[in-house]
Structure formats: structure tokens, C-alpha cells
Amino acid sequence: MFRWGVGGSSLVLLVPPPLLSAGVLGSELNAPPSPQDGGQAPPDRRPPRCAPPRPRDTSPGPGHPDGAPGSAFLTEPQQNPTPRTMSVLWLPVGLLLSLVPRGLPLSRDPRGGGGNSPGPRPHIVFILVDDQGFRDVGYHGSEIKTPTLDRLAAQGVKLENYYVQPLCSPSRSQLMTGRYQIHTGLQHSIIRATQPNCLPLENITLPQKLKEAGYSTHMVGKWHLGFYKRGCLPTKRGFDTFFGSLLGSGDYYSHYKCEGPGMCGYDLYEGEEAAWEQDRGLYSTVMFTRKAISILANHDPRQQPLFLYLAYQAVHSPLQVPARYLERYKGIPNLPRRKYAAMVSCLDEAIHNLTLALKRYGYYDNTVIVYSSDNGGQPLAGGSNWPLRGSKATYWEGGIRAVGFVHSPLLVKKGTKCRSLVHITDWFPTLVTLGEGTLDEDLNLDGYDVWEAISEGHPSPRQDILHNIDPIYNKAKNGSWKAGYGLWNTAIRAALRVGHWKLLTGVPGYSDWVPPQTFSSQRLTNRWHNEQVRWDRGKSIWLFNITADPYERVDLSQRYPHIVKKMLFRLAQYNRTAVPVRYPAKDLRSNPQYNGGVWGPWYKDEQEEKEEQERYDNLFTNHLGKRRWKNKSKNRKVKRMGERPGTPWTVPE
Ligand SMILES: [Ca+2]
DSSP states (O other), X not given: OEEXXXXXXXXXXXXXXXXXXXXXXTTTOOOOOOGGGTOOOOOOOSOOTBOOOOOXXXXXXXXXXXXXXXXXXXXXXXXXXXXXXXXXXXXXXXXXXXXXXXXXXXXXXXXOSOSOOOOOOOXXXXXXXXXXOTTOSGGGTOSSOOHHHHHHHHHSEEESSEEOOSSHHHHHHHHHHSSOGGGTTOOSSOOOTTSSOBSOTTSOOHHHHHHHTTOEEEEEEEXXXXXXXXXXXXXXXXXXXXXXXXXXXXXXXXXXEESSTTOEEEXXXXXXXXXXXXXXXXXXXXXXXXXXXXXXXXXXXXTSOEEEEEEOOTTSSSOOOOHHHHGGGTXXXXXXXXXXXXXXXXXXXXXXXXXXXXXXXXOGGGEEEEEEESSOOOGGGTOOOTTSSSOTTSSSHHHHBOOEEEEOTTXXXXXXXXXXXXXXXXXXXXXXHHTTOOOOGGGOBOOOOOHHHHHHOOOOSOOEEEEEEETTSOOOTTOOTTTTTTTOOTTSEEEEEETXXXXXXXXXXXXXXXXXXXXXXXXXXXXXXXXXXXXXXXXOEEEEETTTOTXXXXXXXXXXXXXXXXXXXXXXXXXXXXXXXXXXXXXXXXXXXXXXXXXXXXXXSHHHHHHHHHHHHHHOBOHHHHHHHHOOOOOHHHXXXXXXXXXXXXXXX
16 A cells, blocks of 8 residues: 555555456446456447447457557558548438527538538537546546536537547647647647747637637637737637636636746736736636626527637636535545535536526527546546546546547437547547538648547547657656667657557656545445555556556556557657647746736737747757667668658757
8 A cells, every 4th residue: 555645634545456347437438358458347238329440450350369450550640631521410401400590590511412401500619627537527436426517418428438638738739729739849748837839820720710610709718828929819819709817727716827936927818908807706617607608698699600618727726616515525535635526516517507508598409518628637636537547647548538528409319428539639620510611631630520420429530549749758767769679769758549559658657546535435445455556667668458458457568569569650650740849948028027917928029929939940959860860770761760851859948
């Protein structure tokens, strides 16, 4: 048993039992039992409602007695070409027409179906929650009560093979662009308040595409995609209106955010100006919900489709919550967990109110609600990803496998679970297509249109996910080119999913399983106490069959080296498409004291921007390229790749 102190309390670290037979995921995943691959999950005899597509040559089968993937790994990874648009209506036309309020404009027909498929374009409400752990929703077996989320998910489609990125800015950048981080330059960490950095302007955003398609676009809540110049602000990136914080994770009541000693400022905006008049001590979950409801009330749903991006500050630390929500959780002895649970309950109530408003103001029948966490929970701040491994900021499942569901009267198959791979980049093409916007090839999307997979249970077009390649995290002491068979330097932090398989290299992050912290109300058996925490000392490469072993307990990298090699080769292929990392040094001019006490743009003219761009272009060092040239491997392909342009460049921290 291992213990550490958390806020004066004691957090007990245990290893989960071998694939809980009655655990959270035991009934959620339809994993083929494969004892060799760590799979001991009970077989799920129910027919999958949204069965995962059989990956090309990647699933165990007669041709591959070891479950070895085949030629799919040798295929050049491509940025997703123009995703498919919907080929069928998701509701019978008659029923759709019955939902059309009088006066609603008819849709354009982007499907090339002759232009005779009238129907209202749906309103889209995207709810992004900050740091909600995989287990922190009622329907995943949590002690936290979330009746609204449970009901909305149960009546919609639960995404039970859904992935995001392990941190705030990375997930938000991929949601906004539909592109992997290696293709935007934001592959390293978050965008910090003091950095002259933001989502690069050459990327077209989701609200820009929906606005172009005729939507009224509104953002409420946390941005966290940079603000050093005005061109980075949400209202310059496609949103008609913005009310919220540029950073998030500030005080829930005062809306002040400190980035360090002497670096504090107000962080609440209306449009492009500080919303001082809102500084009334309102709890942000309540304040953002009221604002969202106000937007709904002041828009005519019959005249124009609406896109509302509601990005709550909750349930990220600091752990602050109105006292009345704490009353419900007196039985949770761990204080951070108790506060966190109360914050989730407040959020659940907020979404109940939002749903009521959607109905009251005439949106609901023609609305698609997407609910998603932005990354895994942080156990030190009350979150729980149990029984998944790892936590927020790691590439273990606990960092990237997220709570997510879609709720909408427009879904064809309601009350189902989608077990197809879905990734946060998929919302861009999915929602733009739903909104009948255009998806040009030059968008170079990594996401796929997954609407038919979600709504109708069709196979998903997504076969793999590049979780990330972070060339700045390149010093795993056990990593080497040798460990990567000369194909990849395993000192570099990277993670890739292909079909059932997941490969990790470098240092994936905190690697333990953190159990629920409510021992007084849980029946835990002593057998959990007898297992050893796996520290994975000396390793720099792991392979898991996630379908059979979702808790990443059995590393198969030694057993299946041929699969490892194929996945390493694929990582190297992805790496060739990467752009330089944008991670500039701190700029002290960002201090709010120079900006009227507010976090906000500090670049004042174009000359400054030009100089910054030149610094970015000229000063970065190509660490990866140098390492490749030092590599003694005889693999000619690797040497050729080192010569090619597009190798990630890194900037010293
Ligand atoms: Ca987050």
C-alpha cells in the first residue's frame, strides 16, 4: 500500500483488481476476452449498438495468430481529406418537416442530392467541461450524483470509446481546428498566460466555418487559446459574441487569475473588453449558465441556426463551490473530493437549467447537444479516472479517455452506447457537416465526420488516433533509438492508437491507478491491497491492447515486437508531417499591471508581431533532426526521413 498526503488527508494508492468484473468499465466495453493480451473482461453478449469497426488487419484473427496488425500500419498516415458529408438524412423527411417551425429557412443541400432535401439546420450546443474525470459522472459508477447528465446521456448516445487530449489548450485547439497538435504547432503543453502565443491564425476555426454557413456563433466560458494580440481573441476567431475568461482556472467568484507572485489580473471579458460590471462575486458556473440562457432568450431560433460553445470553468481547481452543494456529500471523507463532487453537482444543475431554457425558447426539438470533458481528472484536485490508469496531463487512458455524449431529438438511435473510436478532432467536420457548411481540402483536417457512427450505429471512419508527439519532452532517460529498433527515438514522448493497439514512448506521465477516495462508503476488498504498484522503471516503450485491457495493466511490447515496429514506423510517418513547435519564452510585458489590471492583449502593433514571428522562424533548433543524424541505424528509410523537410523543430523552454 502506498500513501501520500493530500491537503491534510490521506490518499491511498492501490492497484485496481485485474479488470474489475463488475467495475465501471466491465459492462461498458465489449472487449473480446483475450487472456494473452491482458483481457479478462467478461464477455458482453449483447449485440453492440455501435460496434467498433473491425480495423483493417489490426484485430486478432485467423490470419494473425498473435493478433498482429497487418498492412494498415504500413499505410501512409494522411491528414483526413475532405470528410464525407452525410449521405442520408438522420430522420425521415416527413418527421423532419413536422419539426420545422413556420418561417424557418430551408437548408442548402451540400450533399449534392439535387437540392431538394429541405430541412432545418440544427442548433448546436457544445458543452465543454474542464477536468471532469472519467469516473466523475453518475453513469460511470460515480458516487457523485449527476441526474441531469445521466438522463441526457441515457436518452442520447453515450460515447464510450471517446478521446480528447490530456490538457486544456491541446484539447481546445483540436476542437477548434479539427487538427492534431503536430499540425498546429501547439504539441507541447498548454498556452501559458505570459507567452506570446495563441492558436495560429492560419487555422480556420469551427465557429468560423459555422458562421460562414450562416450560424449565429456565441462563446461563453473559458478560452485558453491565447490572447497576446487582439487577433487571437474569440471574437476574432469566429465568434459573434464572447463572454468569459481568456485563461480559466482563476477564482470562481472574483474572476482574478494569478500566474505567479506579482502576476495577477482580472480575467472576465465581454467581447474584447474587460467585463468589470460583472465583477459581482457570481460563481462562474452560475454566471456562465445565465449568460448562455440570456443568449438563447435573445435569439430567434426560427430565423437563424445558433452555435453555442459553452466552456465551463468547472470543475477545474481551485476547489470552490456554493455551500449548499456541499451538504449532499457529507459522507465523503476526503475534503478535495467532497468539494469536487459538489462542483460537479452544481454543474449538473446548471445543465438542467440550460436544457429547460432550450425547451422554453423553442430550440430543443432541433438541437444537437454535445457534452465533453476536455481531459482526464486530476486526483490531487478531487477528480477520479478510476479504474483507468494515470490522470490528467498523462498519455495513459486516465488522461485522454473522456466522458462524452450526444443528446438530441435528431438522433436516429437514441438510448445507445457508441463504442466506435471518436476523437475530439472529429467534432469539426461532424458539426460543420451537420450545419451544412463547406469542408475544403485545404483545411487538412485530422478529424472525421462521425455523425452516422453516433446517430445510426454505422461503422466509424476513424481507425486510429495520434494522441500526440511532443518533441520537447525528449529526454526520457531510458529512451533511445536502439529501444525503438532504429525507427524511433523512444526518449520522445509520444502515443499512438491503431485499432485495438496503443503504443506509448518516452515518459507518458504519472502512471498509477488512483482508486476512489471514498472508502467509508465503498466496499473494498483486501485483495486490492496486496497488489504492487507498477512503476515501470527502466522502460521507454509500452504496447497495450486497449480493447482487451482498457486499464493498461499488461504491457505487450516484448511479446509483440513486430507490432511495436509497425507502430513506431507509423509514428515516424506522422512525425514527418509535423510543423515546428510554438512554445515561446515568457514575456514580462504580459503582466496585468501594465494592462490596467486585466489579463489581455499586450502586443500593440504589427511591427511587434512581425518581430516575434521572425524570432520564431529563426531561433529554433531542430533537435529531432540532429538526433536523427546521430543515429547509427542502418535503416535507410529513417535516414531519408531525417533529410526531409517537415521534421518537427523544437524551441528551448
Ligand atoms: Ca482541462
